[in-house]
Amino acid sequence: MLATAVRNGSTRPAHPASDSRTADDVEAGIIALWQKYGKSHEQVVRDRLVLHYAPLVKYVAGRVGTGLPAHVDVGDLIQSGIFGLVDAIEKFEFERGLKFETYAMQRIRGAILDDLRSQDWVPRSVRSRARDVERALERLGAKLQRTPTDRELAAELKIGLAELRELYAQLQLTSVVALDELIAAGRGGTGAGASLAESLPDNHAEDPVAALVDLDSRRQLADAIAQLAERDRVVVTLYYFENLTLAEIGKVLGVTESRVCQLHTRAVLRLRTKLNEQTD
Template sequence: MEAGIIALWHTYGESKDQTVRDRLVLHYAPLVKYVAGRVGTGLPAHVDVADLIQSGIFGLVDAIEKFEPERGLKFETYAMQRIRGAILDDLRSQDWVPRSVRSRARDVERALERLGARLQRTPTDRELAAELKIGLGELRELYAQLQLTSVVALDELIAAGRSAGGAGSSLAESLPDEGAEDPIATLVDQDSRRQLADAIAQLAERDRVVVTLYYFENLTLAEIGKVLGVTESRVCQLHTRAVLRLRTKLNEQLES
């Protein structure tokens, strides 16, 4: 099988034949399903994973057409970045997040900043709810509403403060592959990875576990739920909370 794929790549490199490209698309299609499934686990139930897969296919085609084997990069790693980028771009263009939800997300981030500065530590959910003048249950319902904003957030956390790469460039598209096996790790350079690690280290233990397992160990939300002994919906809330807190901490680093 490996020899066959190498031959396909060689043929496509010489001819750019669409039929050969389509055979490559079919071979790597499981990557799209995998990435779409991972992105979809952090989205509200009304978001159809089939739509994410359709967007991801465009990303896969783009990856095949732009891939340069002579650079020595692993195609699967490169393709997963392009697929994820295509899916997130489609989510942004659809603007599935209501304006009121975006406003509430900003309210939560500002409250986290105020409390963090005042307490000199990560605030608890109860403290955050009190700052927002809402109940603890209402805060957790708010986390559920903010799920969609948290999915696109991590891809932009470091990129938001960077001037390099050009306007409109995503972090996944602008940074070189370092030969790392983890596709998420290739999205950040050494300095950015240090900033991200510092911010993660400041999170509460459970938030830190969720971020680490989801983004760096490639566990699904359901699998993380089994590790923590909680439901998948609760992990989804924890994931949203963790990303909001992480974004707040990274913004503080960028401003300091």
């Protein structure tokens, strides 16, 4: 048995010697399980090994989950990690005398990351370019003490203006739920923030605490929007607060819908940068 058993019905406090024997018994039980699984590969034996090493999955999932967006459920990471643990058990060669925990943690982490990547519709190269743009915006904003223009940003990135606008079109994939994430970032990135829809006031059941938190989030978002260039500010206001489509915004501004997409992406990137600056 893997679990510690109470012997002879005794309820006396455990002594260090008995604790040592218990640990030795557990270790011996695990070795016996590995030996039995190596010979039979029975599912029931494998499942007992899974139960024993399950805490590894929770540990790895917690480490991987640190820094991920608030909407990522740790429970989903654990579920993915369990598959990695099962795979590790099935492929581990116990007779080689290697430490299983080290091998399993790599497999668990790989399974979790593979699952996260499969859920992300944005190519990693585009994610990387988005981070480059955000860092460039931060550098220029600190240097110029104002929002940089597209031409200044293109020069900082060492690309042409046309290439920057093409990049905006690619990066619009990364900002599908940008304002929801921005509100959470404005609250310090604790994950306690609600989505934009959930933060709208409910006239039938208003919570005073929620109202105060919502007011602070709106203030931070309003301050960040106020610092945007005029055209970016118009796009954000019309799209998120007036619920106009990109085509309708294009008619208001007298530009094409694709140009509005570029302006929207640029505005969201600049908003994210400004809100992150407020929380630093």
